[in-house]
Amino acid sequence: MYRCTRAFTILVCAALLASLFVRGSAPSIAFVILSQHSDYDTSLAYNLRDSLTTQANDTNIRIGVFVSHVDLSDVNGAWAVVPLFKRLRSRLQNSTVDWLFLCEHSTVVNLTALIDFLGGYNPAELHYIGRALVDESPTIIHHFFGYDRPPESRFLYADFAGGVAMSWALVDHIDHLSAEKPTDFAIDPKHEVPLLKYFSHRVHAL
Template sequence: MWLTAVNWSLCFFFGSASVHVEQPAQRSAELEELVIVIQSQRNSYHVQRSYQRKEEILQEAANLGQGVPVVLLLHELSDYEGNWSILPALPLLSAIYGESASWFLFIEEETTAILRVLLKVLKRYPVQEEWFLGQRLHDNKPSIVHHYAFSEDPTSFGYPDPAAGWALSAPLYQRLAERIQYENLKSDFTIDLTHEIALFIWEDGRGPKLTSVPEFCTETRDNCATTFTTYLPNCGDPVSKTDIFVAVKTCEKFHSVRIPVVKSTWEKDATHLEYYSDVTDASIPTIKLGVPNTEKGHCGKTFAILRHFLSEAMPKVDWLLIVDDDTLISLPRLRRLLRCYDPKEAVSLGERYGYGLMQNGYSYATGGGGMVLSRMAVSSLVSSGCSCYSDDAPDDMILGRCFTSIGVPITHSPLFHQAQPDDYLGTRINPQHSISFHKHWNIDPVAVYRNWFQDSHLRDEL
């Protein structure tokens, strides 16, 4: 009986005490505690678009009268080009804003943030906890773009649609900023930004998964916190066909297999086009540059093309497009995109990958998706003396390293694709008016061209 009384007394004591313990209040985010990072690029067109987006956000904040968020253009954070991959930038972002920011929101230049809705959304998630928010995407099948991750069940892993924006709460970004300073990434390559960030955050199941937020939108609908315009902006009439020179890299063993595909699909949309091979074939015709064929890399051939482009024998045009013989491309869409860029500026444009970005590495435009260079970029690179360490070095990576060394930024467009259409999530590529795809493995390339590009010269120029 005594023991029972004692036990009852202890239970009563601790139970009563627990009633009086004050739990920390669940604090909601305020607008001035929000840092909006616009994933801007150094090219002048993208700088202009980013400043326009920043002014729109600040104007909306002024109209709301509920405080002013920090709006940061990513390219202004530091001189390091690799900040576009976000993870290298986290320690600096945390050091500058970590004491005052409850949330970081990352958006693209064409993403609109509706602050009054965004604030309501963020208030649902206590800022004391780790949150990773966005519009959830998942692969439907294993993809080479994602290194075949989660091959047994690709749908099990979610990553955010970059066009809809994505957000990190303070406890999460602070922990990530610490991790990134001592932990190596599993791959030296940065290919699909938000998928790789989601993998790093997930930390093999030890970290949080992405929380899907329906108000993070790409298409405009009721109650959206973010919306997205387009990856293919309208900057005016497309550049003239005569302003683009197309260089197709090929070799003898593919003359009868791949060149007929080019000729039956997109060659007709080019005014200036030449095929560069290891042999002369008058039936195509091809041009022999005096560089032996290599099974990989093709750096020697590409640098020979760059020098040839600047020679007196060539038409003096604004843009050089270098593609593989198994690249499928819409030249009308490319002409429309190029209207946004100044050919007097050193421009290197394509699908941007990164190599060793956590170790002060470099970015490059992937070769298979097509590398677009302004005449100024070609001239700057050739005159720099930068060159291949061997003929079979990876040409796109060497070009990226050279451009980095001379201060020419790699400008990204997700309309270019290093892989085939089926390697990408349909919801990400269907709305984009894609410009290119690459490789003929296990597909009918003519059918792929017809499906994606056949009428592009009609649809895109109306």
């Protein structure tokens, strides 16, 4: 089941090296900062990476950092997010990873809160957790999908700026699904990533 929460905005991000993961009771998380090629974006992304690293050191939590336009620059279509999954799975195949956390360079970080929150979820299940957004009117970049559905079946998608946590089981699942149904069309990744599995695993608000 996908889950998007309205009440809890996770404020986190960092990046990642395959060798830097915690084994133990705390969930292991691969953080990816979705960034762009500009001096401004790079500066903010690196500030976020450094902030998270400091928090990790202060709490004895080992993490790593992927800044997407630097560490994943060879992934074609990386801005669409889904193409990143195959590369991440390849790089981390020898690591124990429970969660993937996606965010933007402007995301504010609270690592301890994130670790505590994700500890309540099973990463072997399909979870998609973030601040829920919903279209209240027809939206052309979303192909007019979902705005007119009844409340019990509204299509919820998560805000990358607030942070999105995906269980690693879901990362695997979506990567396999995208390989079976490839597309070269993308406009708004935050809407299109959960849409891949919407019809078989509904997105619910917590």
